[in-house]
Every structure is written in structure tokens, then in C-alpha cells.
Amino acid sequence: MPAEEKDKVIYVSHSSGASAEIALYGATVTSWKVAGVERLFVSEQAIRDGSKAIRGGIPLVFPIFGTKENIQLPQHGFARNTYWEYVGLITDNDETSVRFTLKDTQLDSKLRNGWPHSFRLTYTVTLGEKSISTVLGLKNEDEDTFEFNTLLHTYFYAPNIADVTVNGLKSLHFIDKVANGAKESESRDQVTVASEVDRIYCDVPDHLQVNFGKEYSISVEKTGLKDTVVWNPWTDKAKAMGDFGDEEYHNMICVEVGSVADWVKLGGGKSWSGGQTLRVL
Numbered sequence: 659m660p661a662e663e664k665d666k667v668i669y670v671s672h673s674s675g676a677s678a679e680i681a682l683y684g685a686t687v688t689s690w691k692v693a694g695v696e697r698l699f700v701s702e703q704a705i706r707d708g709s710k711a712i713r714g715g716i717p718l719v720f721p722i723f724g725t726k727e728n729i730q731l732p733q734h735g736f737a738r739n740t741y742w743e744y745v746g747l748i749t750d751n752d753e754t755s756v757r758f759t760l761k762d763t764q765l766d767s768k769l770r771n772g773w774p775h776s777f778r779l780t781y782t783v784t785l786g787e788k789s790i791s792t793v794l795g796l797k798n799e800d801e802d803t804f805e806f807n808t809l810l811h812t813y814f815y816a817p818n819i820a821d822v823t824v825n826g827l828k829s830l831h832f833i834d835k836v837a838n839g840a841k842e843s844e845s846r847d848q849v850t851v852a853s854e855v856d857r858i859y860c861d862v863p864d865h866l867q868v869n870f871g872k873e874y875s876i877s878v879e880k881t882g883l884k885d886t887v888v889w890n891p892w893t894d895k896a897k898a899m900g901d902f903g904d905e906e907y908h909n910m911i912c913v914e915v916g917s918v919a920d921w922v923k924l925g926g927g928k929s930w931s932g933g934q935t936l937r938v939l
């Protein structure tokens with residue numbers, strides 16, 4: 659799996675023809691193509707100059723989800739809007755991957771003061787013929803325990819949102835952010851989107867499937883992560899976002915695996931890891 663760096667983007671290709679692109683800004687996966695078809699959504703209005711998190715692909719949410727009253731960090735933390743270091747190609751267990759790291763010492767002082775802990779994040783992206791896996795590792799380099807949230811904020815490209823269904827969420831409890839955080843339970847076998855959706859499904863089984871009409875499906879297999887957020891801004895929120903086209907909500911769905919409903923506690927000197935594998939079916 660060759661990889662090359664150009665203008666702060668890592669271009670990865672697989673012998674099958676599959677490809678991926680990862681921006682060093684946020685270690686954001688901004689393209690994943692299988693059989694010549696783009697599977698991720700990136701807004702045409704996305705800002706890619708490093709002044710704002712990239713609107714699309716797979717931004718990394720860490721160490722907070724949303725905003726927190728007592729933590730002075732931007733929405734969704736700092737991982738998606740900081741330049742990561744490219745470590746290079748890593749060969750592990752007969753697989754080849756590209757790896758990125760982010761340490762507290764790479765943060766500017768404002769962000770570092772907002773979350774004053776010593777840590778090392780490692781992000782490993784592995785491209786297969788029909789799959790991509792993105793795995794986050796974290797080492798607490800402090801002596802004391804710290805707590806964090808994290809999320810792989812995957813934006814899938816959808817040929818038409820009207821045809822999209824998500825399987826595997828039935829009977830799960832969810833927090834409905836559109837209804838002021840009301841706690842509900844999912845009654846549908848297949849979740850569809852026909853209005854603004856912003857839900858945190860809690861304690862989700864590790865396997866979900868997103869179907870894009872008759873065209874194809876993508877399985878989402880997570881490890882080490884408890885929850886799944888489903889998000890589509892729909893009409894009004896789309897208009898309110900400066901880096902998102904007014905009509906682009908027709909062509910995306912975010913299905914985001916993470917641990918966000920509760921804090922994850924990590925003891926001093928300890929390591930943690932969580933990730934996902936997406937596979938075109």
C-alpha cells in the first residue's frame with residue numbers, strides 16, 4: 659500500500675485500485691474510494707486551509723464532544739483542528755497502514771491550557787480492497803487519571819438521503835439533541851432521515867449497516883467505543899453553516915462511532931484504543 663505526501667495531504671493507494679486521502683490537518687480522512695466511487699462526503703464549501711475543521715470526511719472529535727461548561731476548548735475539542743505528525747507507513751500483522759500522532763506538546767498554549775494533560779494520540783488508517791479502518795490509540799502520560807470523550811465523525815456520501823437506511827439501532831436508547839436532550843427508545847428496524855436528526859444512540863452493538871438504496875451498503879464495525887451519533891442537519895441548519903451548501907444535506911449522513919454519552923476515564927500511564935472498520939458490501 660504505497661503512500662505519498664503532498665501539500666500536507668497523505669495519498670494512499672491499494673493494489674485493488676482503492677484509495678484514501680488524509681489531511682494532516684486534523685488527521686482528517688477526506689476521501690475513500692472503492693471501485694472508483696467516493697464513499698465519503700466532503701462539502702464543496704469545506705475550508706481546507708487549516709483555519710477551521712474540515713466539513714466532511716472523518717474528523718476526529720477529542721477530548722470533548724460538543725462543548726462543556728468548565729472546559730475552555732472549541733466545540734468537539736482540538737484533534738480535528740490541529741496539525742498532526744505523519745509517522746509513515748507501519749507494517750503490523752501483515753497489514754500496511756499509515757500512522758499519525760498528536761502530543762500535547764504540539765498544541766498551541768491556549769488549547770493546552772484548556773485541557774492541561776500530557777497525552778499521546780496515535781491514529782492508524784488501514785486501507786483494504788473494500789474497507790478502511792481508522793483506529794485511535796491514546797496514552798495518558800500524566801500520573802493522574804484524566805477523562806475524555808472521542809468520536810470518529812464519519813460523513814458518508816449518500817447519492818440520495820431519501821434512500822438511506824441505518825440497520826442495527828432498534829430498541830436502543832438515544833438522546834435526542836433536536837428535542838432538547840429528551841431520552842427516547844428507537845422503535846424502527848431501519849432508521850431513515852426525513853428531517854433534522856441529531857441523536858446519540860447509547861451502548862450500541864458493535865455492528866451497524868448503512869444502506870444507500872439499491873446501490874450499495876457499508877458495514878460499520880466498531881471496537882472499544884460505546885455509542886453512535888446519527889446526524890443530518892437538514893434545511894435550516896444547513897443554511898446556518900457557512901461551510902456547508904444549502905442543498906448538500908440531500909447527499910450526506912453522519913454515522914459517528916464514539917464514546918460520548920459518558921466520560922471515558924484513563925488512569926495515569928495507561929493506554930486506551932478504539933476504532934472502526936468500514937466495508938463496502
Ligand SMILES: O=P(O)(O)OC[C@H]1O[C@@H](O)[C@H](O)[C@@H](O)[C@@H]1O
Nearest residue numbers: 733734811835856857887889914
Ligand atoms: O458543526 P460541527 O461543530 O462540526 O458539529 C456538527 C455536528 O456534530 C454532531 O456530532 C453533533 O451531534 C451535532 O450536534 C453537531 O451539530
